[in-house]
Amino acid sequence: xxxxxxxxxxxxxxxxxxxxxxxxxxxxxxxxxxxxxxxxxxxxxxxxxxxxxxxxxxxxxxxxxxxxxxxxxxxxxxxxxxxxxxxxxxxxxxxxxxxxxxxxxxxxxxxxxxxxxxxxxxxxxxxxxxxxxxxxxxxxxxxxxxxxxxxxxxxxxxxxxxxxxxxxxxxxxxxxxxxxxxxxxxxxxxxxxxxxxxxxxxxxxxxxxxxxxxxxxxxxxxxxxxxxxxxxxxxxxxxxxxxxxxxxxxxxxxxxxxxxxxxxxxxxxxxxxxxxxxxxxxxxxxxxxxxxxxxxxxxxxxxxxxxxxxxxxxxxxxxxxxxxxx
Numbered sequence: 095x096x097x098x099x100x101x102x103x104x105x106x107x108x109x110x111x112x113x114x115x116x117x118x119x120x121x122x123x124x125x126x127x128x129x130x131x132x133x134x135x136x137x138x139x140x141x142x143x144x145x146x147x148x149x150x151x152x153x154x155x156x157x158x159x160x161x162x163x164x165x166x167x168x169x170x171x172x173x174x175x176x177x178x179x180x181x182x183x184x185x186x187x188x189x190x191x192x193x194x195x196x197x198x199x200x201x202x203x204x205x206x207x208x209x210x211x212x213x214x215x216x217x218x219x220x221x222x223x224x225x226x227x228x229x230x231x232x233x234x235x236x237x238x239x240x241x242x243x244x245x246x247x248x249x250x251x252x253x254x255x256x257x258x259x260x261x262x263x264x265x266x267x268x269x270x271x272x273x274x275x276x277x278x279x280x281x282x283x284x285x286x287x288x289x290x291x292x293x294x295x296x297x298x299x300x301x302x303x304x305x306x307x308x309x310x311x312x313x314x315x316x317x318x319x320x321x322x323x324x325x326x327x328x329x330x331x332x333x334x335x336x337x338x339x340x341x342x343x344x345x346x347x348x349x350x351x352x353x354x355x356x357x358x359x360x361x362x363x364x365x366x367x368x369x370x371x372x373x374x375x376x377x378x379x380x381x382x383x384x385x386x387x388x389x390x391x392x393x394x395x396x397x398x399x400x401x402x403x404x405x406x407x408x409x410x411x412x413x414x415x416x417x418x419x420x
C-alpha cells in the first residue's frame with residue numbers, strides 16, 4: 095500500500111500563493127504542534143531572507159491534497175555557499191507511506207545538480223523515532239544537541255532572585271529596555287548592532303558565525319512581528335552595552351520565546367546574565383504571560399545552570415545532524 099501511495103505522489107514547486115503558504119503552515123504545525131507558526135510569519139521570513147541565501151521548496155500532493163512539504167536553504171547565521179539545511183515535513187496521517195522518501199530524493203537531486211553541496215544538515219527531536227531512523231538510513235550523523243527548556247511563570251517567584259538585578263545596579267550598571275535605549279542617543283541602533291554581533295559570535299554552533307550587515311540586521315529585528323520591546327532588556331555601563339537578555343512574542347499569545355541572552359566578553363563573570371533574565375522574567379510575569387521557552391546547546395553549561403536555577407524544565411532535546419556529500 096505504501097508503495098502505491100508513494101507512486102501517486104506529485105511533487106510540485108511551491109508557488110508563493112496564499113493557498114500554498116496556508117498549506118505549508120498547516121503541515122508545519124501538524125508535524126511540530128508546539129511551533130504554532132502562521133502563514134503570515136512564514137511569508138514574512140521568506141520576504142526578508144538575504145538575497146545571497148538560496149531557498150528551494152516543494153509541496154507534495156496525493157489526489158490534489160497537499161500532504162507534505164520539503165525545502166533546502168542556506169543558513170544566514172553560518173553561511174557557506176555549498177552547505178545547506180534540509181527540512182521535510184509530512185502530515186502525521188500520511189507518514190510511513192514513502193512520501194518523505196520521495197521528497198528527499200527530489201530535494202537532493204535538485205540540490206546536487208544546482209550547487210554540488212559539501213554538506214547538508216537536518217534537525218529532529220530526540221523523541222521522533224521515525225525521523226531519527228530516516229536520517230540514519232540516509233547517512234546523516236549527529237553533530238550537536240540543543241535543549242529546549244520551559245519556565246512556568248505562574249510558579250516563578252521573582253523575589254527569590256531579587257538580589258541579582260540589585261547587585262548589578264549596585265555595581266554601577268543600568269538596566270533598560272529596548273525602547274528606552276533607542277531614545278538614548280542618535281546612533282543607538284548602530285551601537286546595538288555592534289554589541290549584538292559581538293555577543294552572537296559566541297553562541298555555540300557547528301560552523302563559524304557569519305554576521306549580517308547593519309541594514310539586514312536592522313530589517314530582521316525591527317520588522318519582526320514577534321518583537322517585544324519591553325522584554326528586550328540591556329545592561330548598560332554608562333552608554334556602553336554590557337549584556338542583553340531578550341524575550342520575543344510567540345504565536346501563542348501567552349507564551350514568550352527567549353532570544354539571545356549574552357554578555358560582552360569584557361563584562362563577564364559579573365552576574366549580568368542572571369540579573370537581566372530575572373528582570374525580564376519578572377516583567378513577563380507581571381504582564382500576564384504564562385510561559386517562557388528557551389533553547390541552549392547542551393555544551394553551554396553556564397546558561398543551562400542559570401536556567402535550571404530559575405526553574406526552567408528541560409524538554410526533549412533537538413538534534414542537529416549533518417551529511418557529508420563531496
